[in-house]
Amino acid sequence: MISIEELKRILNHNDKHFIEDMAQRAREITIKYFGRAISIYAPLYLSNFCDNQCIYCGFNRKSGIKRKKLTLEEMHMEMEKVSASGIQNILLLTGGSRKMTPVDYIKTAVNAAKKYFPSISLEVYPLEVDEYRELFLAGVDGVTIYQETYNKKRYRTLHTAGKKTDYTYRFETPHRIAKSGIRMINMGVLLGLSEAAEDVYQLFLHLEKMEKNDPGVEYTLSFPRLIPLKESKVDYFDISDTTLIKLICTARILFPRVGINLSTRESALIRDHAIMLGVTKISAASKTNVGGYRSDDHNDPQFEVRDHRSVDEIVAMLKQKGFDPVFTDWRRIPN
Amino acid sequence: MNITVNGLKQTIDNIKNLQDLLNHIFEKDKGIIVELNKEIIHRDQWKEQPLKEGDNIELIQFIGGG
Amino acid sequence: MKGETPLVIGGKEIKNRFFLGTGKFKSKSDMKQSIIESGVQVVTVAMRRIDTKRHPENILEYIPEDTILMVNTSGARNAKEAVRIAKLAKEASGINWIKIEVINDSKYLLPDNYETIKATETLVSEGFTVLPYMYPDLYVAKELQKIGAAAVMPLGSLIGSGQGLKARKFIEILIWEIDAPIIVDAGIGKPSQAAEAMEMGAAAVLANTAVASAGNPAAMARAFSLAVKAGRMAYLAQLNENKDVASASSPLTGFLYDEKK
Numbered sequence: 001m002i003s004i005e006e007l008k009r010i011l012n013h014n015d016k017h018f019i020e021d022m023a024q025r026a027r028e029i030t031i032k033y034f035g036r037a038i039s040i041y042a043p044l045y046l047s048n049f050c051d052n053q054c055i056y057c058g059f060n061r062k063s064g065i066k067r068k069k070l071t072l073e074e075m076h077m078e079m080e081k082v083s084a085s086g087i088q089n090i091l092l093l094t095g096g097s098r099k100m101t102p103v104d105y106i107k108t109a110v111n112a113a114k115k116y117f118p119s120i121s122l123e124v125y126p127l128e129v130d131e132y133r134e135l136f137l138a139g140v141d142g143v144t145i146y147q148e149t150y151n152k153k154r155y156r157t158l159h160t161a162g163k164k165t166d167y168t169y170r171f172e173t174p175h176r177i178a179k180s181g182i183r184m185i186n187m188g189v190l191l192g193l194s195e196a197a198e199d200v201y202q203l204f205l206h207l208e209k210m211e212k213n214d215p216g217v218e219y220t221l222s223f224p225r226l227i228p229l230k231e232s233k234v235d236y237f238d239i240s241d242t243t244l245i246k247l248i249c250t251a252r253i254l255f256p257r258v259g260i261n262l263s264t265r266e267s268a269l270i271r272d273h274a275i276m277l278g279v280t281k282i283s284a285a286s287k288t289n290v291g292g293y294r295s296d297d298h299n300d301p302q303f304e305v306r307d308h309r310s311v312d313e314i315v316a317m318l319k320q321k322g323f324d325p326v327f328t329d330w331r332r333i334p335n
Numbered sequence: 336m337n338i339t340v341n342g343l344k345q346t347i348d349n350i351k352n353l354q355d356l357l358n359h360i361f362e363k364d365k366g367i368i369v370e371l372n373k374e375i376i377h378r379d380q381w382k383e384q385p386l387k388e389g390d391n392i393e394l395i396q397f398i399g400g401g
Numbered sequence: 402m403k404g405e406t407p408l409v410i411g412g413k414e415i416k417n418r419f420f421l422g423t424g425k426f427k428s429k430s431d432m433k434q435s436i437i438e439s440g441v442q443v444v445t446v447a448m449r450r451i452d453t454k455r456h457p458e459n460i461l462e463y464i465p466e467d468t469i470l471m472v473n474t475s476g477a478r479n480a481k482e483a484v485r486i487a488k489l490a491k492e493a494s495g496i497n498w499i500k501i502e503v504i505n506d507s508k509y510l511l512p513d514n515y516e517t518i519k520a521t522e523t524l525v526s527e528g529f530t531v532l533p534y535m536y537p538d539l540y541v542a543k544e545l546q547k548i549g550a551a552a553v554m555p556l557g558s559l560i561g562s563g564q565g566l567k568a569r570k571f572i573e574i575l576i577w578e579i580d581a582p583i584i585v586d587a588g589i590g591k592p593s594q595a596a597e598a599m600e601m602g603a604a605a606v607l608a609n610t611a612v613a614s615a616g617n618p619a620a621m622a623r624a625f626s627l628a629v630k631a632g633r634m635a636y637l638a639q640l641n642e643n644k645d646v647a648s649a650s651s652p653l654t655g656f657l658y659d660e661k662k
Contacts, residue, residue, distance in 0.1 A: 016654070016658065019654050019657070020652075020653060020654045020655075023653035023654045024653060027653060241657055242657050245654060245657060269656065273653070273654075273656050276653050277653050277654075340453065341450045341451065341453060342450075360453050361453075361456065361457055362456060363456060363457070364457070365457065365459050365462075366457050366458060366459020366460075366461065366462070367451060367457050367459075368448075368489065368492075368493040370489065375489065375492040375493060393450060394450060394451040394453065394457075395448050395449065395450055395451065395489060395493075396448070396449060396451050396457050396458065396459060396460075397446050397447070397448055397459060397460050397461050397472075397490075397493075397494070398424075398446065398447050398448065398449050398458070398460055399422075399423035399424040399425065399426055399432060399446065399447065399460055399613075400422065400423060400424045400445055400446055400447020400448075400473045400475050401422035401423075401424045401425075401445060401447075401473060401475065401502075401560070401587075401607075401609035401610070
């Protein structure tokens with residue numbers, strides 16, 4: 001593990017050879033621990049109802065967007081469409097509203113998803129251990145939970161209402177997930193909310209702590225870059241492509257066995273190069289609005305997708321670059 | 336009087352000062368470093384430096400080393 | 402040499418990256434010739450109680466005047482003793498460069514890293530230029546750097562063994578991770594081993610036994626000096642890839658500098 005000073009030095013050091021050296025090293029390590037496998041998944045937004053006020057997010061409770069949550073029938077239709085494209089690993093998302101999308105609702109979605117996908121992950125509001133356990137037994141393999149930012153002061157400024165204002169509860173979520181038996185945890189920060197080096201350093205520390213205390217879990221890291229909303233009253237930090245690449249390389253070098261995820265927030269150019277130097281998991285053909293895969297009813301996406309390629313196009317690209325596209329790692333065998 | 340030189344107790348007579356002592360021990364005193372009771376005494380002080388009962392003297396030199 | 406950055410220790414620029422120890426020579430004149438013929442700039446000397454039954458000898462007389470002297474605290478078994486030797490040396494001759502060698506193990510002659518850290522801390526705070534000799538442990542090296550050591554001197558292999566770079570990998574780690582000059586000391590038995598250390602990126606190499614016990618010490622010293630120079634040239638040559646052709650030599654990250662499409 002490096003120090004915060006070393007991480008800052010890395011982010012400030014802009015010698016081309018230094019960056020290329022890091023990338024070469026990251027690539028070597030990736031091939032050693034991951035071979036040429038790239039995991040593919042897709043997100044499916046179940047609901048955009050939200051009780052939180054995260055001022056940077058398109059779903060925040062004051063944003064005035066059209067609210068929607070999928071009915072069981074709509075879930076099936078969406079899932080069928082995604083499954084038909086070849087996706088076998090689905091990430092189910094909701095906004096932060098226990099009221100509108102309680103655990104029972106999520107469980108219903110998981111049960112529906114089981115018909116189409118061998119691997120099911122969730123990105124929902126933080127739950128209690130027994131709730132995660134219930135969902136684990138229902139068929140959930142993984143949970144994504146981002147602290148957003150580890151800067152407590154900034155966190156307070158950016159999250160002004162709702163349960164999400166509780167920094168500590170959110171921070172302790174990965175541990176609760178591990179306790180429930182769920183085997184895969186995806187952690188991350190939203191780059192741009194705070195100073196990058198400090199946030200990523202804290203993320204690394206958090207991951208280190210999780211690896212130490214909850215070792216049976218397969219961890220993944222994500223570095224989503226914030227796309228500021230048009231009417232932003234807060235100043236955000238600019239995160240360059242180079243910074244993103246450096247962070248991916250650094251994460252790969254420091255955590256050789258931890259997966260790195262890069263979603264369609266990023267362009268095809270970035271993603272195609274990022275998989276060469278540490279990224280091991282990517283989404284494909286994503287729709288980030290509720291009912292986006294099938295519906296004519298185009299409501300607002302959580303973020304704008306930048307890589308619009310279809311699953312087939314992504315697979316073709318991966319094969320052309322010598323990668324092994326993996327749609328499902330493992331299947332649950334009902335006992 | 337009784338003094339210690341390089342860890343060995345010695346009895347000396349008619350030694351008035353440090354320079355005397357060195358003349359007694361050595362033919363030439365080049366390259367010697369003298370520590371008297373853990374303090375270095377510089378060469379130009381040797382004639383002036385008296386000795387007393389119980390003094391502990393270390394005689395050190397530079398040698399080849401790795 | 403292209404790409405060369407000067408080696409600066411204690412405010413002095415060191416042009417010859419071969420350092421010579423002055424112990425074990427058959428004669429003082431052998432030692433003197435070795436220094437002169439190899440052009441070494443930095444030599445180590447030690448301090449001992451005089452054997453009162455013999456003539457005192459002052460080795461400093463046999464060392465050319467403009468040579469930088471580094472006093473080795475050999476004989477010290479702990480930090481306190483090392484500090485005392487250093488202070489003696491400074492008081493007696495004004496010598497300010499100290500190679501901290503604290504050995505409390507007579508079987509292998511391995512340096513005691515912990516006592517070395519303590520001695521370094523004390524002597525740095527008293528204004529000495531400190532070059533600690535140590536067993537290549539990354540954490541210890543970081544601490545030594547942090548507390549102000551002018552360089553870090555990891556052993557190549559056991560003193561006098563001539564086994565070369567047994568600790569190669571660990572020295573490499575120090576070279577990568579530590580900013581302070583890494584000077585490989587101990588166990589260097591042949592000029593080729595010295596060259597190897599320099600090719601890895603070491604800042605300098607110190608040898609003693611290999612020269613002092615050679616049939617022709619002066620010639621051996623010269624061979625070492627040339628080997629160290631060759632090794633350094635090789636190291637710099639590896640670094641200097643063609644820096645002008647960006648994308649050809651940056652296949653993974655060249656895209657970051659391309660025109661935005």
